[in-house]
Amino acid sequence: MNVKNLEEEANNTEDIKPKYRYIKENSQRKNNTQAYYFHVNNEKIRVCKKFFMSTLNIGDTMIRTAMRKSNDKKIVSPDLRGKHGNHKKLDPALKAGVKKHIESLPTVESHYLRQQTERTYIEGDLTLATLYRDYKRECEESGKPFVKACIYEQIFNFEYNIGWHRPKKDQCSTCERYANSSTVEKAERQSEYEKHVADKTKSREEKQRDVSIALQDPTRVVAVYDLQSVLSTPCSEVSDFYYKTNKEGSCYVWSENTAKRGANEIGSCVLQFLTSNCKEKHVTFYSDNCAGQNKNKYIASLYLYATTFLEIQSITHKYLVTGHTQNEGDSMHSCIEKEKKRLLKGGPIFIPAQWVPVIQGAKKKGKPYHVKEMDQSEFFDLQKLSNDIGTNFITDVEKKKVKWTEIKIMMVTKDEPDSLFFKYDYGDDIPYSKIQFSVVAFNNNIKNRDEEFYETYKERSDKGTSGI
Known part of the structure; x- marks a missing residue:
């Protein structure tokens, strides 16, 4: 029962003095009595105490409390329990x-x-x-x-x-499937699950080791890349609208009318990063296993091209285990999302160009994120590049079929520019398998290109030329 209820009861109760009362000598009986009322259609109707209590579902104690705490104007004093400064405080x-x-x-x-x-x-x-x-x-x-x-x-x-x-x-589908299996099914999937968990541990240890080496060796670069979710425009709050890093981050942005979001676009952004940051370096990339964007022959062709022309000593790409791909890139995306939420409180975002300052201001400590706005002419046709390198992306030198979806590590080196090395497992004790391309075709189509690259979207703006 709050103060408002007590005031209502006090307003409906009055002390009255009976006109006639016979008092015995030395009697302790009170001089006044209470009268109880209800207001119906602005009419004050007196009722008995029992009717009053039954209607409001209260007891005699509540009535006495309301009367005791009210003043002459029927205003009840507020509850003062806990309203003092003598509380026990936590050190x-x-x-x-x-x-x-x-x-x-x-x-x-x-x-x-x-x-x-x-x-x-x-x-x-x-x-x-x-x-x-x-x-x-x-x-x-x-x-x-x-x-x-x-x-x-x-x-x-x-x-x-x-x-x-x-x-x-x-949640990882493999881990969840195992956790929800029956005892018999768990026994059948035990080896698969144990290998999955071991791969998860190895991939994280591998990344941590590569980062430690790169911090000590200035000739090495370790980078993580991932495609952030689409930042929609217009964007407004009115409608529907374990990993940390202190290192540098680069964001490559473009609008949907500039380019798509496939291997050509991802590879072109990677090429920008390699050109700007990795001269005379041994480069290690980490990413998820998205076949359409990160794990395919087009990205492999880009790496072969980069080690041939960009003075890069080697490129190693290591893929994190599916379902456990959390990485430093997630921290960047999270910072950008938080900055977006903060700025949307001040007004909507109408055009894609407004996202650039949002990304630049997302990181509050250390160097701000470097933002590169990709032009249509900076997206290249990696499919054409892959065709120039050759069609032998499906068998290795031992004539075994290459299982691209199971590749854990991919590597190319300047010393062997016509070879692609790969592993199906992590660890230095696991030997590399090798894809060998035709030396003649590689020399004719790649080395004699004079670093020529074909634009993916050249036809949109200039249908008269096929390359640059």
Whole structure:
């Protein structure tokens, strides 16, 4: 019952003094009595106490409280419980220790739902009780005081937006299929699942090792590339509308009337990156397994071309395991999405050119993202390049069929410009397989090109020429 209800009861109750009352000597009986009313059609109707309580579904205590807390004008004083400064406060140092522990947890953002939520997720089988036990053990080992479990839970739930299970859109289909299998099906899929988990671990260890080497060796470059989701224009809030990096990021942008989003476009952006950043370097790329964009003979042809003409010593492309492709590129995309949400509060975005400052201002610490607006003339026909290199992309030197969807690592080198090396597994102990192209065809069609490249969209603006 709130103050408003008490005031209504007080307004419907009056103290009255009976005209006639016989009082015994030394009697403790009160001098006044209460009269109870209801207002019906602006008419004040008196009722008995029992009828009054039954209608409002209240008891005698509520009536006495309303009368006691009301003044002469029938205004009830507000509830003063808790309205004092003598509250028990949590030591700021203890709270800081809890927050430090929570912020040290390896959380990941939703890969596909960044636009809908800023929630992050904890991987593994951790629970709040497990986290508190870890926190308590760390405090005991270091001799520091610790808070109770209820305080830890309160800080975790109300000051952080962390979930326990990633959305189904982000979950690996192989892992989920195994987890939801029966005992018999799990036994049948055990070897496949164990290899999948091992590949996931190896791919992440491989990337971490390559990054560590590149940090120590100035002749090496390690980069991750990924295609961000479409940034729609016009865009407005009125309608429907574990990985961090402090390194540099490059964004290559174009509108839908400039180019499409296939291997030609992705490869052309990679060529821009190689030309600008990788002279005299050994380059390592990481990406997901999208066959139409990242894992195909057109991208392989681009790498062969780059090591031939761009003074690049070698290019190695390593593919992360399907379902576990979270990488530093996701952090960039997340920053851009957050900046988009922030700026949309100030007004809509009407034209594609407005996205450039959004991307440039997305990173708040360190170097801002480098944004390259791609011109139509900068997209090249990698299919024509691939045809010039040759058609032998399906068998290796041992006459075995090349399983492109299962390739984990692809490599080309300047020392062997007419060869493509690949592996179906990670690890230095796994030997490379090799695709050998015709030396004569390679020399005639590639080395004698004088670095000529065919534009993908040349016909749109100039149908009279076929190349540049």
